[in-house]
Amino acid sequence: MNNKEKLTQHISQQFNQDLEAVRSNFLAMGGLVEQQVLDAMKALVDVNVELAEAVIKNDSRINRMEIEVDEELMRIMALRHPAASDLRLVVAIGKSVTDLERIGDEAFKIARATVALYKEGESPRGYAEARSISARVSEMLHDVLDAFARFDAKAAFEVMKADSYIDREYEAAMRSLITYMMEDPRSISRILNVMNVLRSLERVGDHARNIAEQLIYMVQGIEARHTDYDEIERRLSQI
Amino acid sequence: MNNKEKLTQHISQQFNQDLEAVRSNFLAMGGLVEQQVLDAMKALVDVNVELAEAVIKNDSRINRMEIEVDEELMRIMALRHPAASDLRLVVAIGKSVTDLERIGDEAFKIARATVALYKEGESPRGYAEARSISARVSEMLHDVLDAFARFDAKAAFEVMKADSYIDREYEAAMRSLITYMMEDPRSISRILNVMNVLRSLERVGDHARNIAEQLIYMVQGIEARHTDYDEIERRLSQI
Numbered sequence: 012m013n014n015k016e017k018l019t020q021h022i023s024q025q026f027n028q029d030l031e032a033v034r035s036n037f038l039a040m041g042g043l044v045e046q047q048v049l050d051a052m053k054a055l056v057d058v059n060v061e062l063a064e065a066v067i068k069n070d071s072r073i074n075r076m077e078i079e080v081d082e083e084l085m086r087i088m089a090l091r092h093p094a095a096s097d098l099r100l101v102v103a104i105g106k107s108v109t110d111l112e113r114i115g116d117e118a119f120k121i122a123r124a125t126v127a128l129y130k131e132g133e134s135p136r137g138y139a140e141a142r143s144i145s146a147r148v149s150e151m152l153h154d155v156l157d158a159f160a161r162f163d164a165k166a167a168f169e170v171m172k173a174d175s176y177i178d179r180e181y182e183a184a185m186r187s188l189i190t191y192m193m194e195d196p197r198s199i200s201r202i203l204n205v206m207n208v209l210r211s212l213e214r215v216g217d218h219a220r221n222i223a224e225q226l227i228y229m230v231q232g233i234e235a236r237h238t239d240y241d242e243i244e245r246r247l248s249q250i
Numbered sequence: 251m252n253n254k255e256k257l258t259q260h261i262s263q264q265f266n267q268d269l270e271a272v273r274s275n276f277l278a279m280g281g282l283v284e285q286q287v288l289d290a291m292k293a294l295v296d297v298n299v300e301l302a303e304a305v306i307k308n309d310s311r312i313n314r315m316e317i318e319v320d321e322e323l324m325r326i327m328a329l330r331h332p333a334a335s336d337l338r339l340v341v342a343i344g345k346s347v348t349d350l351e352r353i354g355d356e357a358f359k360i361a362r363a364t365v366a367l368y369k370e371g372e373s374p375r376g377y378a379e380a381r382s383i384s385a386r387v388s389e390m391l392h393d394v395l396d397a398f399a400r401f402d403a404k405a406a407f408e409v410m411k412a413d414s415y416i417d418r419e420y421e422a423a424m425r426s427l428i429t430y431m432m433e434d435p436r437s438i439s440r441i442l443n444v445m446n447v448l449r450s451l452e453r454v455g456d457h458a459r460n461i462a463e464q465l466i467y468m469v470q471g472i473e474a475r476h477t478d479y480d481e482i483e484r485r486l487s488q489i
Contacts, residue, residue, distance in 0.1 A: 074476040085341065092331040102324065105344065189439055196435040200428055237313040 026091050030100060033083040034159075037104050037111075040076040041156040044111050047073065047118035048152065048215060052145045055125045055208060056138060063129075066122035073115035080108045096229075103229035107159075110218040110225075114152065117211040117218075124204045124211075135198050136191045137205030140184035144212045147177055151219040155226065164230040164250075167223040168243060171235065174220040181213040265330050269339060272322040273398075276343050276350075279315040280395040283350050286312065286357035287391065287454060291384045294364045294447060295377060302368075305361035312354035319347045335468075342468035346398075349457040349464075353391065356450040356457075363443045363450075374437050375430045376444030379423035383451045386416055390458040394465065403469040404486060409462040411479065416455040423448055 047066055054062035084105050087093060093101050128134060151173050158166035188206055192199050224235040233246050286305055293301035323344050326332060332340050367373060390412050397405035427445055431438050463474040472485050 071476070078473060078475060081341075085337070088327065088341075089333055089337055094328055098324070098328055102320075102327075102344070105341070106348065109345065109348065189442065192431075192438050193435050196432050196438075199431050199435075199438070203428065234317060236317060237310070 026087075026093075026097075029083070029087050029091065030093070030097060033080060033087065033104060034100065036076070036080055036083065037108060038156060038160055040073065040080060040108070040111055041152075041159070043069070043076070044073060044115050044118070045149070045152050045156065047115055048121075048145075048149055051118040051121035051125070052141070052149075054122060055128070056142060058125070058129060058133065060126060060129050063122040063125040066118055067126075070115055070119045073112060077108050077112040080104065096232075099229045099232060103225040107222045107225045110221045114215050114218045117215050120211045121208050124208050128201060128204050131201050131204070134201040134205040135195065137184070137188055137202060137209065140180075140187070141205060141208050141212065144177060144180055144184065144209060144216075147173065147180070148212050148216045148219070151177070151216055155219045155223045159222070159226055162226075162230050164227045164233070165247060167226040167230075168235075168247060170223040171220050171227075171243070172240065174216050177213060177216040181209055184209055265326075265332075265336075268322070268326050268330065269332070269336060272319060272326065272343060273339065275315070275319055275322065276347060277395060277399055279312065279319060279347070279350055280391075280398070282308070282315070283312060283354050283357070284388070284391050284395065286354055287360075287384075287388055290357040290360035290364070291380070291388075293361060294367070295381060297364070297368055297372065299365060299368050302361040302364040305357055306365075309354055309358045312351060316347050316351040319343065323347075335471075338468045338471060342464040346461045346464045349460045353454050353457045356454050359450045360447050363447050367440060367443050370440055370443070373440040373444040374434065376423070376427050376441060376448065379419075379426070380444060380447050380451065383416060383419055383423065383448060383455075386412065386419070387451050387455045387458070390416070390455055394458045394462045398461070398465055401465075401469050403466045403472070403489075406462040406465040406469075407474075407482060407486060410459050410466075410474065410482070413455050413459040416452060420448055420452040 047069060050062055051066045053059065054066060084101050087101055151170050154173075155167060155170045158164075158170065185206065188202050188209075192202050221236075227233050227235040227243065227247075231247065231250055233243065235243050286308060289301055290305045292298065293305060323340050326340055390409050393412075394406060394409045397403075397409065424445065427441050427448075431441050460475075466472050466474040466482065466486075470486065470489055472482065474482050
């Protein structure tokens with residue numbers, strides 16, 4: 012091996028290490044965000060204000076991680092000029108890290124609603140719906156991060172499809188809570204707190220779906236945003 | 251001028267043209283998104299279902315523009331390896347185009363709420379609040395796009411500060427609507443529709459703020475996300 016080859020190999024190893032490091036930091040951030048959503052929901056269901064406050068406090072860690080991941084991506088783009096699938100990885104992580112941070116914001120909001128419900132008194136309804144949607148949304152988030160770790164575009168497509176189910180469950184839950192509000196107007200303020208939790212969960216599902224779309228693009232170069240499921244399925248089946 | 255110089259100049263002119271083109275397409279998309287928010291609010295206030303339906307239909311144009319801008323950015327990164335402030339421009343547009351598309355989604359939701367209110371009957375309250383918040387939010391959006399066109403980081407910082415004002419106005423409006431709901435439970439469903447409009451407007455403000463943060467980063471290299479106003483102000487004043 013001559014010097015130039017050694018240098019090229021060295022550069023390329025360093026490059027792969029940088030990409031691997033940023034992907035690993037992105038996934039670590041994903042793990043923390045996932046835990047925040049689980050803790051926020053546990054705090055809500057157990058009426059555990061200490062846990063809710065821990066979630067609120069932890070949010071700044073997620074914010075810092077977002078900035079760190081973006082800085083690493085910037086450094087990689089400036090110094091290493093990634094191309095083809097490496098560039099798609101950089102772009103997909105750059106978009107997805109924003110979604111992770113916003114999921115963190117929703118966990119923060121759920122924790123804040125938990126504190127409000129502790130002060131105002133529990134809502135007479137909505138916990139069963141929140142638990143059910145939360146279980147599905149947490150699964151979506153877990154699955155999309157797992158798919159990210161495995162570069163699995165087909166698993167990402169399953170996450171996209173799961174989001175439609177959540178949207179329907181969310182709409183049904185909202186309708187039943189509106190009916191309950193009308194029957195018992197004194198509960199309005201407390202039920203609105205639970206509605207905010209449901210809305211946050213629904214948004215976590217949207218963000219998980221956004222990450223899934225980026226993952227499909229990253230792995231297969233297929234634009235999954237604003238695209239029919241049939242079209243995505245057809246293109247994924249051709250690979 | 252020798253051939254190499256000519257080639258370098260040619261490449262650099264082409265590069266600047268590409269950057270200029272993507273910035274101009276981003277701003278054109280911003281103009282359309284701004285119009286969508288204005289039209290959605292006009293449709294709400296005038297109970298104009300045709301206009302609301304036009305907003306709903308237009309949303310797919312915004313979605314296409316998002317994908318086009320991202321494709322252009324990808325091409326620039328793959329072929330031209332932008333560095334320093336050019337790279338920051340590419341990254342800032344890549345983040346901000348997502349916010350523009352989400353603002354488009356909020357205009358879509360306002361238009362959908364308008365159709366629902368037309369079917370269910372108008373809400374007895376909330377229009378004055380929606381009009382007031384909408385005027386401020388539209389101004390923020392206009393100002394941040396204008397600042398983007400002029401590379402004006404200080405104007406972007408003013409947009410960030412305006413968002414805090416909107417958050418307070420939004421909270422006050424929600425509280426007064428909750429009180430009204432309790433007084434007149436038959437209005438709950440219609441008031442919830444107006445609450446959804448207020449929430450969409452508040453989110454438009456958040457997205458305009460995100461774009462402002464990206465703009466400050468693009469022009470001055472200052473990280474404005476998750477950063478105290480005093481710190482941003484101090485750093486902007488040193489420039």
